[in-house]
Amino acid sequence: MDRNTFTGLFLIMIVFAGSFYFFKPSEAEIKKEQQRISADSARKAGVTPDSIAAPLAAAAPALDSAALKGPFGANLTGEQSTSVLENEKLKLTFTNKGGKLLSVEVKNEKTYKGDPLILFQGDQNKFGLNLNIGGKITSTNDLYFAATKSSATSMTMRATYGAGKYVEYVYNLKPKSNNIDFNINLNGLNQVIQGNSISLNWETVLLEQEKSVKNEQRYSAPYYKYAEKNPDHIGTDKDVKEELTEGKIEWIAFKQHFYSGVLIPKDGFQKGDLEVKVSTEPGKVKWYGANMQLPFNQLASQNYAMSFYFGNNKFSELKSQGHEIEKLVEMGYWPIKYINRFVVLPVFNFLEGFGWNYGLIILVLTILLKVVLSPLTYKSYVSMAKMRILKPEMDEIKAKVGDDNPTLLQQEYLKLYKQVGVNPLGGCLPMVLQLPIVMAFFFFFPNLFELRGESFLWMNDLSTYDEFVKFGFTIPFIGDHLSLMCVLMTISTLIYTYYNNQISGATGQMKYIGYIMPIIFLGVLNDYPAGLNYYYFLANMLTFGQQFLIKKMVNDDKIHAILKENKTKPKEEKKKSKFQSRLDDYMRQQQQTKIQTKKNK
Incomplete structure (x- = not known):
């Protein structure tokens, strides 16, 4: 390759890079195309907005009436309200709709713009159980829980199925800590919940915290750890969904560039799946979704003990949590990570x-x-x-x-x-x-x-x-x-x-x-x-x-x-290595081929 050839290839590379940039579709064009594809798929399936809306509108009164008399009927309607738990490091806002965390603010930290650092907030975030009752899936995210705040750092959320039968979430924020003890209590629901497992659903939208959303997306990913294995993660640069079926899952983490939310079940999850979608909306980084399976043994009182960590990704801070959570900090590949x-x-x-x-x-x-x-x-x-x-x-x-x-x-x-x-x-x-x-x-x-x-x-x-x-x-x-x-x-x-x-x-x-x-x-x-x-x-x-x-x-x-x-100086003859012998033989053959070619000409 001479200088002219190299220069030509370099210019071709610049032309390709420029063409990809100038001719790529805009975000509006991409969104429009996605909507067109969705509409085409719906039309081929014979589904139209009218075909969906009309039956639902007609059945709505009867459905509401029947639903109020069914499972968790008293908890299907209500007014949304919020409660707050806080210590020196965290401010947690809960909502009675779903009995879940509505937002998490890390105190004494600011976004790049100087605003309070909130890991997630809003109704786009979900956290609850999917229960198989009567052959239908009931999501606790749709229920209105009764909230009882026992102290400045403790709260109980309860949704009642019937007399002596309920789903209860107990949150206990530790003092001067980024950790929250979390307990799920299922009381009297044996023979009500069908199957030998229940599903825990956790979804959240990461909010932009840093100057460069591109870098935040580059270093953000859902992580997980199988028992007896090293932590791993799914895609950082594209939409990915992955089934986790290779063993008991020790923890899952919704990692952002410099902050994370980690869920650690005491006895692990049986299996599950993780999903990530890269966001194109301003102020948002990614959407994460997790569906984890917990064993249900048909006991009259079933308890699941867990803990949350919401805080920074400082190596020493994560290491203090145990469970190899410090490996959320990307140190590179072998041998770089050991260095x-x-x-x-x-x-x-x-x-x-x-x-x-x-x-x-x-x-x-x-x-x-x-x-x-x-x-x-x-x-x-x-x-x-x-x-x-x-x-x-x-x-x-x-x-x-x-x-x-x-x-x-x-x-x-x-x-x-x-x-x-x-x-x-x-x-x-x-x-x-x-x-x-x-x-x-x-x-x-x-x-x-x-x-x-x-x-x-x-x-x-x-x-x-x-x-x-x-x-x-x-x-x-x-x-x-x-x-x-x-x-x-x-x-x-x-x-x-x-x-x-x-x-x-x-x-x-x-x-x-x-x-x-x-x-x-x-x-x-x-x-x-x-x-x-x-x-x-x-x-x-x-x-x-x-x-x-x-x-x-x-x-x-x-x-x-x-x-x-x-x-x-006289040179000592050393025994040639196999590689050196092969190299000499190759060069000798090349030389003979060159001579033979000249003779033939």
């Missing part, structure tokens, strides 16, 4: 103990990282210096062999490397070894609750992007803003790339490819947290400084002398 959990996080917590500004903590953390990796940086620099010093001899070999015989050219290069004792991959391997650590921070900073709302220099919030320029419109690949720290990170990467090219002696196509990646990173990281871009900026500058010092320490003339001396 973050057992190395980066403990060091970060140690530095946090000094009470420093988080910008200073990130600086010290980056310096410590560079000190630990300095041996690899030194080895990489020396290896690249050797390759640069060998370049004149490699050019001579290239001139002698010619460009039309790449197989023979590589053989001659390998002979030279062997003579002078140089590993051509010596500069790459140390960089590859550092890559998991560099990638670890890509997951660490965006999921670090401690950075939320923390400012440093011009960055008002290290957990989100800093708006240097607000465009007022969306630019393909960049977005609707420009992050100053991301721009500084990109400039530092370009400077580092230029300096690295001087060290390695890169020429031709490879020289220019290095400058394209920083531009790509500008588009990718422009929407990422300022704390992450700040770390990459510091890492670039410190690496640049390290290489500047190493350059002062390393003498090219001495390296050249050592390489010449290695040429004169």
Whole structure:
């Protein structure tokens, strides 16, 4: 691939990206198309609004009359009212309609706009039982419960089926805690409820809390944990529904970027399903739905003990809950998650103990990282210096062999490397070894609750992007803003790339490819947290400084002398590995094929 080919492919990529952006349908067009599809489906099924409304309207009086005499008849009608439980950390608003939580406010926390931080609220949120009574499903979400507030932190909700028969929810908010004890009591409903299980339904709409709804959607997902297994989650970027049938379910969690609601049953759920839908409505992030199965043993008094956690996603706070709930904090994949959990996080917590500004903590953390990796940086620099010093001899070999015989050219290069004792991959391997650590921070900073709302220099919030320029419109690949720290990170990467090219002696196509990646990173990281871009900026500058010092320490003339001396030393014959033998055989075959082709011509 020469420079012209590469440039052409790059331009084609830009054209494709632009076409996807400019020709994509608007949200209004998508909604209209969805409505059209739904209408077509209904028409094919022979269902029309009139065919539904007329029978229902005619049957409504009779239905209401019969229903009032049926199961939970006294609880089918009523006036909605609310009650409040609160402590130092939570304010919980309950409604008698469904006997459920209507809203949860996390005290002492604010949204990005400065409003009270409310995890969910409104009638779109459901929490209740689906009971099979007389072959029909009765949802407690439709019942009006009788509310009894026994104290400032305790409340009982009861829906009566008949004399001595009722469904009861008991809520107990613990003092100075984000936890709520929750008990379901089914009294006298044996032989009334059919089947050996009941279904617990929980649905909620996540409200926008952060500056970037795109990032909130990226890091929000319903989680679950099977007993004896690691927690897992379903889709973060699309609508997904998943059946959970692989064993007892220890807990489920409706996780948002920096806050979560977790439901922990004492004895676990038998099975269930989780569903997520990405919201396109302003102010809303996602819709979550869960249907969990609980065993019903036909006892006269059946009790289900559970607990809720409503609070932040700080690793230490979640870990204190037990049940491996701290794994809601995404630390990356293997081995990255182990680097973050057992190395980066403990060091970060140690530095946090000094009470420093988080910008200073990130600086010290980056310096410590560079000190630990300095041996690899030194080895990489020396290896690249050797390759640069060998370049004149490699050019001579290239001139002698010619460009039309790449197989023979590589053989001659390998002979030279062997003579002078140089590993051509010596500069790459140390960089590859550092890559998991560099990638670890890509997951660490965006999921670090401690950075939320923390400012440093011009960055008002290290957990989100800093708006240097607000465009007022969306630019393909960049977005609707420009992050100053991301721009500084990109400039530092370009400077580092230029300096690295001087060290390695890169020429031709490879020289220019290095400058394209920083531009790509500008588009990718422009929407990422300022704390992450700040770390990459510091890492670039410190690496640049390290290489500047190493350059002062390393003498090219001495390296050249050592390489010449290695040429004169007798080389011990080592047994070739199977891979090396196969490589030599392949190159020999390629060379013979090349010669035979020339003869045939």
